[in-house]
Amino acid sequence: MDDDRINKDFDDFLKKRYENHNIEPDKALWEGINSRIHQKKINTGLRKARYLKVAVFSLAAIFSGTIIFFGIITRNGHTENQSVIKIAKIIQPSDTTNDNLLSVNNIQGEKADSIINTSTLVSGKTGSVSNGIKTKKSKLSENKMREHIEILSTKIKDTASINKIRYANAASKRELTVNKINEDIDITSATVLLNSDSLKNKSFALMKTAIRDSATIGINNVKAAEKIKIPIYIEPGSLKFLEPVTSLMPILARPTMDKSINHQILAESTDITQLSQKSDLNELKSPVISQSLTKPEVSGTSTTVDKRLPFFIEGFVSPEISYREIVVNTKYNIPDYGKTYFNKKEKPDFTYSTGFSGGFGISDNIILQSGVFYSRYSLRFKTDALHLVNNGTDGNFVYTSSGSVNLSFSSSDSLFKESLLKSSLNFSYLNVPLIAEIHFMNNYFINVGFNFNILVGQNMNWQAENYDGNFSNANADPIDGLEPINISMIVGFGTEKHLTRKLSMIVNPSLMICLSSINKTAPVKSYPYVWGLNAGLRYYFD
Amino acid sequence: MLSICHRYARSKDDAEDIFQEGFLKVFENLHQVKNEGSMEWWMKRIFINEALKLYNKNKRISLVEDLSLLRPVLSDEFSVLDQLGTEEITRLIQKLPDKMRMVFNMYVIEGFSHNEISEMLNISEGTSKSNLHDARKTLQRKISALEKMKLLG
Numbered sequence: 001m002d003d004d005r006i007n008k009d010f011d012d013f014l015k016k017r018y019e020n021h022n023i024e025p026d027k028a029l030w031e032g033i034n035s036r037i038h039q040k041k042i043n044t045g046l047r048k049a050r051y052l053k054v055a056v057f058s059l060a061a062i063f064s065g066t067i068i069f070f071g072i073i074t075r076n077g078h079t080e081n082q083s084v085i086k087i088a089k090i091i092q093p094s095d096t097t098n099d100n101l102l103s104v105n106n107i108q109g110e111k112a113d114s115i116i117n118t119s120t121l122v123s124g125k126t127g128s129v130s131n132g133i134k135t136k137k138s139k140l141s142e143n144k145m146r147e148h149i150e151i152l153s154t155k156i157k158d159t160a161s162i163n164k165i166r167y168a169n170a171a172s173k174r175e176l177t178v179n180k181i182n183e184d185i186d187i188t189s190a191t192v193l194l195n196s197d198s199l200k201n202k203s204f205a206l207m208k209t210a211i212r213d214s215a216t217i218g219i220n221n222v223k224a225a226e227k228i229k230i231p232i233y234i235e236p237g238s239l240k241f242l243e244p245v246t247s248l249m250p251i252l253a254r255p256t257m258d259k260s261i262n263h264q265i266l267a268e269s270t271d272i273t274q275l276s277q278k279s280d281l282n283e284l285k286s287p288v289i290s291q292s293l294t295k296p297e298v299s300g301t302s303t304t305v306d307k308r309l310p311f312f313i314e315g316f317v318s319p320e321i322s323y324r325e326i327v328v329n330t331k332y333n334i335p336d337y338g339k340t341y342f343n344k345k346e347k348p349d350f351t352y353s354t355g356f357s358g359g360f361g362i363s364d365n366i367i368l369q370s371g372v373f374y375s376r377y378s379l380r381f382k383t384d385a386l387h388l389v390n391n392g393t394d395g396n397f398v399y400t401s402s403g404s405v406n407l408s409f410s411s412s413d414s415l416f417k418e419s420l421l422k423s424s425l426n427f428s429y430l431n432v433p434l435i436a437e438i439h440f441m442n443n444y445f446i447n448v449g450f451n452f453n454i455l456v457g458q459n460m461n462w463q464a465e466n467y468d469g470n471f472s473n474a475n476a477d478p479i480d481g482l483e484p485i486n487i488s489m490i491v492g493f494g495t496e497k498h499l500t501r502k503l504s505m506i507v508n509p510s511l512m513i514c515l516s517s518i519n520k521t522a523p524v525k526s527y528p529y530v531w532g533l534n535a536g537l538r539y540y541f542d
Numbered sequence: 543m544l545s546i547c548h549r550y551a552r553s554k555d556d557a558e559d560i561f562q563e564g565f566l567k568v569f570e571n572l573h574q575v576k577n578e579g580s581m582e583w584w585m586k587r588i589f590i591n592e593a594l595k596l597y598n599k600n601k602r603i604s605l606v607e608d609l610s611l612l613r614p615v616l617s618d619e620f621s622v623l624d625q626l627g628t629e630e631i632t633r634l635i636q637k638l639p640d641k642m643r644m645v646f647n648m649y650v651i652e653g654f655s656h657n658e659i660s661e662m663l664n665i666s667e668g669t670s671k672s673n674l675h676d677a678r679k680t681l682q683r684k685i686s687a688l689e690k691m692k693l694l695g
Contacts, residue, residue: 007678011650014631018651021628023544029558033565040566 039328046327050527054489054515061448061491065438309540310361314371314506316354316536322377323348324528326401327517342401342524349378349424353532357433367437369449374456375431377518377528381423398462400425401526402519403479407462427482427518428457435490444495451488451512458482479519486516488528496538508534543589548632549647550593552640560596564589590652594662597640626685634684638677645670646677 025033324346328339355373362368379400396407402425435449460476492510499505510532517525544561551557567588626634635643644663648654649670654662656670663670 010678010682014650015653017628017631018545018549021545023548025544025558025561029561032558033562036562036566037569040570 043328050325050327054513057491057513058448058489061446065436065446065448309502309542311358311541312360312367312538313356313358313541314369314536314538315356316373316506316508316534318353318510318532318534320351320353320375320530320532321348322351322379322528322530324377324379324401324514324518324526326524326526328524339524341399345382346401347380347382349380351376351378351426351530353431353530355431357435359437365439367439367445369435369437369447370433373431373433375429375453375530376426377429377530378424378426381425398423399523400479401524402427403481405460405479406477408475408477422461422463424461426459426461427455428459429453430456431488433490437494439496443497444493445508447490447492447494447508447510449490451490453486453488453514455482455484455486455518482519483517486514486518488512488514488516492534494534502540504538504540506534506536506538508536510534543585545632546586546589547593549635549651550590550643551596552636552643556596560589560592563595564592567592586652590648594644597644597663626688630688634681634688637684638680641665642673642677642680645673646681649674 326339326342353373353375355371355375357369357371357373359367359369379402381400398405398407405425430453432452432454433449434451435447437445437447439445458478460479462476490510490512492508494506494508494510497505497507512530512532514527514529517527519526543564544557547557547560547564548554551560564585568585571588635646638646641663645659648659648662649656656667656674659665659670660667665673
């Protein structure tokens with residue numbers, strides 16, 4: 001009982017003592033709090049900006065990937081089973097009689113306005129062409145037609161994208177090549193042009209008009225192609241294009257064409273529904289003509305498109321340049337000074353990464369890729385901006401954005417910051433990526449993914465000049481408090497060049513951004529980012 | 543509030559750290575306070591929480607006091623207590639082992655129950671009681687020792 005009473009009294013006494021007890025914080029403490037609040041505001045802003053950047057970056061990548069992916073699906077992927085549709089039709093020129101010619105011309109006559117529009121698109125000479133069309137069975141003068149053809153030819157050949165597209169398609173072995181109709185009109189180019197969205201409609205109109213006009217007018221020197229493959233894009237689920245395409249055939253099979261040749265039209269895929277719904281293609285269609293055609297053969301086996309093989313391994317090397325973004329660690333009371341100081345003395349450095357990866361296609365256009373590679377993150381130091389802090393014994397501390405480094409020099413001479421000549425800081429990582437590679441336009445891709453980076457080493461090179469003019473290398477202790485593993489995001493854009501069916505070369509500029517800091521105890525948190533140019537060889541397996 | 547920090551901390555530096563962290567928390571979350579009447583208690587809890595955070599952080603490196611020099615409590619301790627300034631008492635409290643200091647402050651000054659303390663410190667109620675007992679005895683011994691030193695000049 002006595003104890004209880006004593007305890008109670010003791011407790012009450014202390015409680016009473018502290019009831020109104022205050023200690024006034026001194027000025028320095030308030031200043032510290034002020035600077036912390038200020039810094040916190042800045043850091044919150046920076047953190048928000050950083051998250052915003054990553055979010056915007058990710059969204060942009062996902063958005064463009066989605067657009068491209070669905071664009072490809074629409075063009076190629078969705079029509080995989082139907083896209084390589086071969087409408088093989090051997091037309092005997094003798095089958096296409098003057099009746100057909102008459103029918104076409106009749107239709108043209110009825111739809112003169114729309115034809116005029118098409119012609120305008122081609123030559124810009126509405127008057128001359130429309131006159132020729134408006135007058136049934138009348139013919140443009142041969143000179144006019146030649147002029148028309150020249151314009152066409154020039155227009156087509158002057159298009160800068162032709163060769164690129166042609167080569168790109170050749171690389172993927174899409175045989176988009178079409179024989180020439182004659183020496184002036186390069187249908188090869190016109191056909192290839194169809195792959196360009198911006199020029200698709202225009203070039204198709206050019207081609208149609210060229211074919212129609214030449215046929216209608218009956219210029220004798222127009223030679224028809226032995227084979228014409230017209231790559232036309234198809235709307236998903238639609239096969240309407242078959243009719244418009246076939247309706248072209250009688251036009252091609254004019255008596256003016258070389259009758260010794262079997263003419264064949266191959267339609268690979270088509271977006272012609274757009275055209276067919278509004279253009280004169282439907283209008284050109286005639287019952288007479290349709291009857292004269294045999295049923296189109298649709299064959300998936302006649303494809304000339306190579307499907308991507310499903311598995312591959314890849315070896316690559318990438319020259320890189322690395323730097324970092326730093327965020328002041330709120331655990332330490334270093335206001336703006338920290339960031340400014342480190343930014344002043346640290347500079348980007350050249351590094352590299354190399355490794356192997358494997359991948360498999362989860363669809364025609366998307367490849368999942370993983371593997372392992374070795375990479376280095378490196379920084380250079382502006383030695384004249386360094387501060388050496390004596391550690392009290394025979395060494396010096398140097399503060400880096402990744403942490404402090406204790407240096408001990410082989411020379412007993414005193415060191416000044418001016419005596420440091422070269423210094424760099426290197427971290428070695430083993431990286432395990434998980435990347436989605438989204439292919440488009442046959443040879444191009446974007447890749448988006450994550451890397452798990454495992455720290456396997458750190459190496460600091462410091463070289464100093466002593467008073468006697470000799471150089472000595474400093475021994476640097478490892479930086480404490482580095483994160484053993486961090487996560488980064490990788491985005492890139494690349495191109496794949498097939499050297500053989502199974503072997504291809506990859507060139508892939510990319511950006512890797514660390515999402516988590518590489519250090520945890522330094523006054524600033526360091527988030528490296530690396531620009532690289534991957535060059536690799538990829539071998540596909542059946 | 544700084545007074546609270548001093549009682550819960552081992553040293554002046556620790557107290558200022560707690561105060562700084564606590565104040566930042568208060569500043570950040572000020573907009574959440576709806577009832578102005580509870581403001582003082584709300585702030586108090588923030589500072590105590592910050593002190594507990596520091597305590598948890600330093601758990602593994604807590605110092606063990608050398609109590610061998612202290613002799614049993616004198617019967618007239620309260621007369622000694624009266625003569626001690628609050629700062630001196632605070633310093634004595636600061637010298638208590640971490641867990642004892644926490645329990646003592648929370649129970650005696652803040653008025654938490656053993657049940658609440660056991661939840662906040664993640665210890666059993668029995669441990670809380672025993673820590674309180676030890677804290678009291680230790681403090682009383684320290685006060686006696688202080689008095690003896692004063693008497694010895």
